[in-house]
Amino acid sequence: MPLLYPxxxxxxxxxxxxxxxxxxxxxxxxxxxxxLMLNAVNVNLVAFNAYLKDQLLAGQVFALFVVAVAAAxxxxxxxxxxxxFRNRETVNIDEVDLLRW
Amino acid sequence: xxxxxxxxxxxxxxxxFAGVLVVTSRNVVHAALWLVVALAxxxxxxxxxxxxxxxxxxxxxYVGAIVVLILFGIMLTRVPVGRRVFDNTLRARIGALVVGGxxxxxLTWFMADAWGGKRIASQAATTTDALGIAIFKNYVLPxxxxxxxxxxxxxxxxxxxxxx
Numbered sequence: 001m002p003l004l005y006p007x008x009x010x011x012x013x014x015x016x017x018x019x020x021x022x023x024x025x026x027x028x029x030x031x032x033x034x035x036l037m038l039n040a041v042n043v044n045l046v047a048f049n050a051y052l053k054d055q056l057l058a059g060q061v062f063a064l065f066v067v068a069v070a071a072a073x074x075x076x077x078x079x080x081x082x083x084x085f086r087n088r089e090t091v092n093i094d095e096v097d098l099l100r101w
Numbered sequence: 102x103x104x105x106x107x108x109x110x111x112x113x114x115x116x117x118f119a120g121v122l123v124v125t126s127r128n129v130v131h132a133a134l135w136l137v138v139a140l141a142x143x144x145x146x147x148x149x150x151x152x153x154x155x156x157x158x159x160x161x162x163y164v165g166a167i168v169v170l171i172l173f174g175i176m177l178t179r180v181p182v183g184r185r186v187f188d189n190t191l192r193a194r195i196g197a198l199v200v201g202g203x204x205x206x207x208l209t210w211f212m213a214d215a216w217g218g219k220r221i222a223s224q225a226a227t228t229t230d231a232l233g234i235a236i237f238k239n240y241v242l243p244x245x246x247x248x249x250x251x252x253x254x255x256x257x258x259x260x261x262x263x264x265x
Contacts, residue, residue: 001103001149001221002106002221003220003221004216005113006150006221014205014208015201015202015205016117016120017120018201019124020124021197022189022196023188023194023198024188025189028175032136033124035140036124039139042155047150050151050221051219053224057231060154060155061236061240069247071166071167071251074171076257079258079259079261080261082177085178085179
């Protein structure tokens, strides 16, 4: 299989995630777009692991670490979203401007 | 074109289509369910790239846990349905499309330039015991760091989300 296939697939998913982060204003949708971007990175890691036939399996191991970090990120992120919804009755990120000077 | 490449192209088209619908769907629950399709086709791509353990972790953690967490987040925040409520203005969406499309074009161009003719040789799938040895021998320190990070995230989420 050409190495370019998974790389272009990952680039497409990453760009879709970038579009989602910029175009959505609901915080839960933004979190879903971030998950898409993290998955695109994982596809790259696994593809290069297969291409290089790495004896230490660095690509696959780091893909697993990225999955663990993504789980932590989405847990904390949703807790913050719930807290904001409880206090402000909205989860639109352009209406949450507590830190704006 | 080998059977592996055909299977990859089918999975990539399904995953890319689902990925686009995740970021454009007007209904937040539909977007979460399209995310399931995208993540499942990525798991299939891992299988084709000789990484079955990563594929099963993808199905268990992402499809099984993270999407369920996101659906709970949707339920608990009463997200209304409709484009106006959860998308930015048309001007901002056009800007986002320019940034996303430009990033895709740029990344594809760079990668075609750098790895254009290279091929992934067909190989035996990575066994789970080889991966386990790699994690617990060569990468044991980052593994421990990740476990502390998960504990910290768990405690942080409980502290943030509980009512006093």
